[in-house]
Amino acid sequence: ETGVTQSPTHLIKTRGQQVTLRCSSQSGHNTVSWYQQALGQGPQFIFQYYREEENGRGNFPPRFSGLQFPNYSSELNVNALELDDSALYLCASSLGLDNRLENTEAFFGQGTRLTVV
Amino acid sequence: DAKTTQPNSMESNEEEPVHLPCNHSTISGTDYIHWYRQLPSQGPEYVIHGLTSNVNNRMASLAIAEDRKSSTLILHRATLRDAAVYYCILAGNYGQNFVFGPGTRLSVLP
Secondary structure, three states, rough: OOOEEEEOOOOEEOOOOOEEEEOOOOOEEEEEEEEEEEEOOOOEEEEEEEEEEEEEEEOOOOOOEEOOOOOEEEEEEEOOOOOOHOOOEEEEEEEOOOOOOOOOOOOOOOEEEEEEO | OOOOOOOOEEEEOOOOEEEEEEEOOOOOOOOEEEEEEOOOOOOOEEEEOOOOEEOHHHHHHHHEOOOOOOOEEEEEOOOOOEEEEEEEEEOEEEEOOOOOOOOEEEEOOO
């Protein structure tokens, strides 16, 4: 167990709706990253937050947005859901020192399985 | 696009060593090499990472070529619980925005 918890574990939404996914990072970790994993593929980077500020973004449209709170927990919001948004959404936490993360391990949660119908 | 290339699948017998290769010919001098694995229905799990020197931990060993254009993850004695998709990833430029490729699906035969 990594200490990273995600909620909910499963979710079904209708096309056009909005969804909020939550991530509680490992104690002491100041960085949270979000990934989308479609069935049978590797995870794709959505964005990362370091000390409450967005610190990098992948090739995802603006309807994917996020927040990191003072306790370093995080939310991923997706507006105007599309069928292709159906995927496993993964949150990963890590401890960055002076925003340097390349030499540290990331701890992933179990993910939220989102189904859009 | 992923900056690493790995075989799609590999097979091993239980209790035998497994060598999982990864090519990263465009690696930069400051990129760290990370390995993660993903068991069925779980999030990825950290295995090991390194920069230049070979690395060992309780899970595995990482052998890095002298020119750093390739690396090998070594599981010393494969168990059935090691059956997973193994991802080789480069991390650099201060970031941890991992670019996951399709990885190597390791099957372990009893």
